[in-house]
Amino acid sequence: MGLLYQIFIDPFVQMGTAPDLFVQTLWEGMVGGVLYALIALGFVLIFKASGVFNFAQGIMVVFAALTLVGLYNAGVPAFLALGLTIAVMFALAFTVERAVLRPLVNQPDIILFMATFGLTYFLIGFGQFVFGGEPKVMITEQLYLPKGTITYKALGGVISLQKLDIAAAVIASVMVAGLAVFFSKTRIGRALRAVADSHSAALSVGISLEQIWVIVWFAAGLVALVTGIMWGARSDVSFALDVIALKALPVLILGGLTSIPGAIVGGLIIGIGEKLWEFYWGPLIGGGTDSWFAFVLALVFLLFRPQGLFGERIIERV
């Protein structure tokens, strides 16, 4: 009886009696969710346009952040470093398209997926080789990102929001809105959607697959850079981020692989869900549950709706 109470009643009682803590947890979850969503966004971009599930998106985030910080630490002024990093991400997109995508263009999806595993490992090694493996500090001040916290007295207690997190949420929203507009309104965006639908049909109307892929991987690289900056600003820039980036996969399952709004919604659900779960139910089973909650949630979800919230139902034809 006591156990049932602990599982089904008590957490909600706690939420009610300390609403400031509840809102704080919600906020923390949302912030985490925004960052997951950003990573998922990179996946969606690449998947939408090339059908490739880019497992390396997580490491691209780390790599972008490392490059930025590494350049700065080598003496390059902050905004120049930023510009150079963007150039590096473009070079990366270009190289990946040449060295990985083009040779594998007709292979089944699972082969391309595994190729991105190889890419991930390569970038991990390369990043560590060039920049060293120790955690680094993100150059938040030099990029004029806000510091400090805003505290509210509300709901009987105190709620503190880091200004950086607010900035992150704003920047993410702007980026998502920009991408949505880009996809639906511009010529290149339309070409991207055409390529996502059918490579051969896109080719037949004269769209250059290679160009599109370079563009889209570059866009994903930019998203990765922004994500890397935001994430690196909250905690350090380290390779642990790569494992955290795996959490973007459940986000994609919830939101569907091809939907930008889905990535956002999915990210928020996962972020808030795992924080709430860990804070209110975690202590019952020993804590640390945020390492697996997202995945189990995605698994449960897959059992009932294999295509995700926003994805398309696949009808098999013989």
Added chain:
Amino acid sequence: MFYREAGQFKTTYASDEAIFPILQDRIGILIILAVAFVVIPAFGNDFFINAVMTPFLIFSLASIGLNLLTGYTGLLSLGTGGFMGIGAYACYKLTTIFPDVNIIVWIIVSGFFSAAVGVLFGLPSLRIKGFYLAIATLAAQFFLEWCFIRIPWLYNYNVSAAIEVPQRELFGVIITGPRATAETRYLIVLTIVTVMTWVASNIVHGRIGRMWMAVRDMDIAAELMGIRLLPTKLLAFAVSSFYCGVAGALLVFLWYGGAESTVFSINESFTVLFMIIIGGLGSLLGSFLGAALIYILPIVLRFVPPELGIPLHAATVEHITFMITGALIVFFLIAEPAGLARLWQIGKQKLRVWPFPY
């Protein structure tokens, strides 16, 4: 010239169904076994046996396990590390609760625990396919990793959350624990791996192997032929996890001598997956070749450059290993998706007609 089938006619279906119908192949296998069982323990030094041969065999076994699931049945799994861990922890609990039972028995039994959990996490495969299934196996991996830390009963409430292997004997010879010799442990591992490889070979050449490959290649056609998908897939999960569980138990009991939860992390899952991608999906030989390449690569990198006068930090070796592994994966997927095993087959084809070009 040597490698010819000319003159080797099969007069019964039974002999044609043999796994090594060509005489030269059979001789080759016997030679390999002779080297493995006799030459290496007699002439190899402790370091070679303990740091190279024993782990190579253990990872080959894990690779076979994953290959059965991913290479033969087409179910991509990222939970290998977790399944290996179940085997290790199950063996630990069993031998600490029942210390008088032979440790080999417990090593094999712990495979069944892995198999059971494997079947549980394989249930979603009825509805989920391909890359989505891989995500589901990630759930298994992370959840199991969490269990290995947060369930103290598993490591007997040891303060450091690590397990230490107790000393066990077989026929009076010490085989586990710090006093067991490298040769003894190597021979035990070799025997178990040889037997299990033989069994795996039997399975994949028979009805079950065909069912698995049918499910992999075109599950709709397989279903319409009467192959029931869920039992077939669950069997694949069970057998695969069994192999990985035994490999995990061997890893801890006959090699490391102890373990903590980080030993069975997602990195293990990726390492074994890379072994079978490079070695060859759907090939038992490939499992061995891939394990050899991926496992021996960092060792080569650690020891060869200093011989050549190029000093390398240990950390740099690790970084370069990652880069080369990643590049190799991409290279193999482009050049030869069927991996080293296919290269081997092509080599054998050329050997067949040697010294003629075609």
Added chain:
Amino acid sequence: MRAPGGPEVAVGDVLLAVENVSLSFGGVKAVSDVSFDIRKGEIRAIIGPNGAGKTSMLNVINGFYQPQQGRITFKGETHAKMRPHEAASGGIARTFQNVALFRGMTALDNIMAGRTLKMHSNFFWQLLRYGPAMREEVQHRRRVEEIIDFLKIQEIRRVPVGRLPYGLQKRVELGRALAMEPELLLLDEPMAGMNIEEKEDMSRFVLDVNDYYGTTIALIEHDMGVVMDLSDRVVVLDHGIKIADGTPEGVKGNQAVIDAYLGVAH
């Protein structure tokens, strides 16, 4: 070759009947209220212009699609929906429009895979590949070799099917279906993409299967010459509706059929 078990159906009796079957996907109606029967021992052709619902009809018989309405009666038993496993174990085998062979396996293994339903040796013997498992393997290999001889594909038995030319792949696929010793064989455009010689060979095989093994055959085919030569009775579909049912000569002269093929609006 007769599949064991099940009620005895004499030659000429109805082996399979579909009644008022309707199938839709979302908003698209693939098959509307179609009824016809297939008699034991005959060769029944299902024809019609592209998109008529012929393959969907086969998929319903096979159990791959479940119809929203209608019933299927097979060997005297009526089902509202057929499940793939029921169809297969009841003795229905098929080939596919786009050669659904198992590409990672050799021709021999593909056909051996067709014997799966008949192989029962338990798991333990499979682990050892000895005793009952080996005996069963050899016994089924013998049967499969009979099929290989019948289809004249001896040379390619160890070739991975992905490397075979299209015509041979279709033959291997037929072999795999025959390995199930079906009572009813569904052939989905078995002659598609073949030249004249290959068509003649395949027609010969279809007739031999029907003559020698007594297998009832339902085939979807576009080549009118093949349909006229091979089939005993024909059913014609257009836009998911049955528009004719009868002997080849009778159907050939049917105005509705001619209109459907010429694309006359009706």
